[in-house]
Amino acid sequence: MSNYICISEDDIKKAEKVLLPDGCSFDEDEKVPIIQCMDKSIDVIACPGSGKTTALLAKLTLMLDSLPLDDGKGICVMTHTNVAVNEIKEKLGSKSDILFQYPNYFGTIHSFYSKFCATPYYKQIYESNIAVVDDDVYYRVLRSKFIPWSDLWKKIYYQVKDDIDKIDSRLGKSEKLRLQTDIKFDYLKGVRLTYDGNFFFSKSGKTIVKDKKKDLYKAYFKLLHDEMLAKGVLKYSDVYLLSQMYLTTFPEIRNYLSSRFKYVFIDETQDNSSLQNEIVNLAFNDDVVLQRFGDANQAIYDSSNVSDGDMQIKGEKLEITKSMRFNQPIADFISSMRTYGSDKLLIAVDGAKGFVPHLIIYNENTIGSVIDKYISIIDEYQLSDAKYPFKACGWVGFKEAPEHLTVNSYYPDFSSKKKVEKKHSNLNFIGILNETLKHRKSAGNVYKGIIEFCVKFLNSIDFEVEGSRVSSKSLKKTIENKFEEDLIKLRTTVTPWTRRILNNDVDVYSEIGQFLFGCISKVVEEESIDEADFLKHFKADGIELNFNESCENRISKDGVSISIDTVHGVKGETHTATLYLESLYHMKTDLNRIFTRMFGKKKGKFDAYERSSLRIGYVGMSRATDLLCIAVSEQTFSEFEEDIRGLEGSEHLKLIKLY
Structure with a gap:
């Protein structure tokens, strides 16, 4: 392959003027080589706050003038969220329009595989259209088909026997049956229809049954394939399953995609599942320049991301170890928490010393004072007027067992997503708006929320359009x-509805509800809908919009406002100060595992819990620009006291005891 795009030093200067603040330039050691690399596949491993997306933007900016490419091929840019797509569109302006025109593709990885693989394959094999791709709808339909006393219902018993045995024997027969079904359905939700040339069934990456002759296989196949997949009711991940099947069954599709796209760029690849990585390699041959941007050390969403090899491709590995977010003391502290990449230390670009990480050590009597102490430290260092927010975060948000150390242990009023989900129906209109308006507060996203609510409501009453379940389309x-x-x-x-919503006018919801009741009544025609029941979904009682700065999990004191969240909830954010809260996960705390590795108490390969603890800690502790505080229990501190005090002595840490 020839005719690669060439990016000169003058081009780099042009990109700097467009994308960087006045007087700033791209790092010549790490970023410039990445931006200029246009003739081979590479895997960019970038530390938190490194500006990797800006490096990708620079490549795209400098490619725009070369589009369409001389050989008639296009470029493909895949992101994980539409937020990232919109951010790139905003940065590049109207010049980016060409990226959305044939032969180019610019969108989410899910949309790419839905368009080019899953949809055409489904039409070809099942001779119909996909009815819906929605996890909420999928599990609601699955629950309706999971009948008590069915073959599968009975066969799952031995997998969940321990939990069923814990059901209170004093309960009535019907209540026991309901609880049994709930337990078995929770197990069923984790079972995956998997493919390796043939269908089989797995859970948590382990095969459950592969032999087609077994009754268990037949029971799973009837439900998960015949009643769900073959009927067009898909969950989000099924798009990747169908894509894998398409690319495996028809390998010539790889030639088509490789002939259309000369360059493929994928952002945030640490969030890819193993299956997503597999289909990327199935979709493009070696003639395509495949460049991926991410950090395997921040792979915290998918359990299949735990292997070190997940980020590897055939291309060369390039690293960005310089962060523009945190100071050098924070960089030094978290460097040893990386599970993937080189042994290079992280470097703070400005070289500022800043504040050293603070360990707030507490016991069972003072755990409730940890957040107050964090606030007093922020006040002491006069950070209250800083640019970014102040947050506290931990790995595990909430557990029913009070002895488990969680975010809830430090802040008893913490409302985790799980608790909110139990409290509020998926059909609550305001709950849906919380999601659609989470990243961008616009009329377009209010419109999207309205359509999404209508689709979910119509599916909840089993209404069909032309014999199929309702979809947005x-x-x-x-x-x-x-x-x-x-x-x-x-x-x-x-x-005007959007303006009122953003101004917290709660009366607008009943107005929207009345309008939609009239519309949906026309759509369903003869079927009757109870107006009072319908309008319950628009009540503002008990649930409020939380996409803006007002947050339920918040403490304000002495002019300082702290938001409390899980690490998963703050991923991708930047904070002026972060408080990392130690929590318990599978018999040990995350900090116990982190310190074990940090201080060399154990070497060699990581087990799954160690790797997860290190990655969660790395993501949570790398949010802060100025101040990192870490809440450490007395028990954990005493186990590693000598090593911790060694860091304190070399001015890498400051210790604060609350007992």
């Missing part, structure tokens, strides 16, 4: 064909 088509006036009214009214 089929609903919009129905409205456009039959109820054009209502559609026009919706589009003209959604903007």
Whole structure:
């Protein structure tokens, strides 16, 4: 392959003027070689706050003038979220429009495989369209088909016997049956239809049954394949399963995709599952320049991401070890927590000493004072007017057992997502808006929330469009064909509704509910809907919008406001100060495992819990620009006291005892 795009030093200067603040330039040792590399596949391993997405933006900016490419091929840019797509569009402006035109592709990795692989394969094999791709809808339908006393219901018993035996024997027969079904369904939700040339069933990466002749296989296949996949009811991850099947069954598709795209760029690849990584390699041959940007050390979402090899591709590995986020003391402290990459220490770009990490050591009597102490430290260092927020975060948010150390242990009022999910139905309109408005507060996302609510409601009453479950596409088509006036009214009214929503006008929800009741009543025609029951989904009682700065998990004191969250909830954020809260996970605390590795008490390969603890800690502790505080229990501190005091003596740490 020839005719690669060439990026000169003058081009680099042009990109710096477009993307960087005045007087700033790209690092010549690490970033410039990555930006200029256009002739081979590479895997960019970038530390937190390194500006890797800006490096990718620089490549795209400098490629725009070369599009369309001389050989007629395009470029493919895949991200994990539409937020990232919108961020790149905003940075590049109208010049980026060409990235969305044939033969180029610019969008999420899920949309790419849905468009090019899953959808055409499904039509070819099942001779129908996919009805819905939605985890909430999928599990609701799955639950309706998981019948008590069915073969599968009975066969799962021995997998969950210990939990079933804990059911209170004093309960009534019907309540016991309901609880049994709940326990078995929770187990079933983790079972995956898997493919390696043939279907088999797995859970947590381990095979459950592969032999087609076994009754257990037949029971799983009937439910998960015949009743779900073959009926077009898919969960999010099924798109990747179908893509894997397509690319394996029809390997010539790889030639088509490789002939269309000369360059493929993938951002945030640490969030890829193993299956996503596999289908990337199945989709493109060695002629394609495949460049991936991410950090395996921050892979905390998918359990299949735990192997060190997940980030590896055939291309060369390049690293960005210089962070523009945190100071050098924080960089020094978290360097040893990386589970993947080189032994290079992380470097703070500005070289500032800043504040050393603070260990707040507590016992069972003073754990409730940890956050107050964190606030007093922020106040002492006069950080209250800083640019970024102050947050406290931990790995495990909430456990029913009070003896488990969680975020809830430090802040008893903590409302985890699990608790909220139990409290509120998926059909609560405000709950849906919380998701659609989470990243961008716009009329477009309010409109999206309205459509999403209508789709979920119609599916909840088993309404069908042309014999299939309702999807956003089929609903919009129905409205456009039959109820054009209502559609026009919706589009003209959604903007003033959005203003009222963002101004916390709670009366707007009942108004939206009344309007949608009228529309949906027309759509379902003869089927009757109880108006009072419908409008319950629009009540603001007990749930509030939390996409803005007002947050339920918040403490304000002495002019300092602290948000409390899980590490998963703060991933990707930047804080002025972060308090990392030690928590218990599988018999040991995360800090116990981190310190064991940090101080060389154990060497060699990581087990799964060690790797997860290190990665969670690395993500949580790398959010802060100025101040990192770490809440450490007296028990953990006493076990590693000599090593910890050794760091204190060399001015790498400051210790604060609350007892």
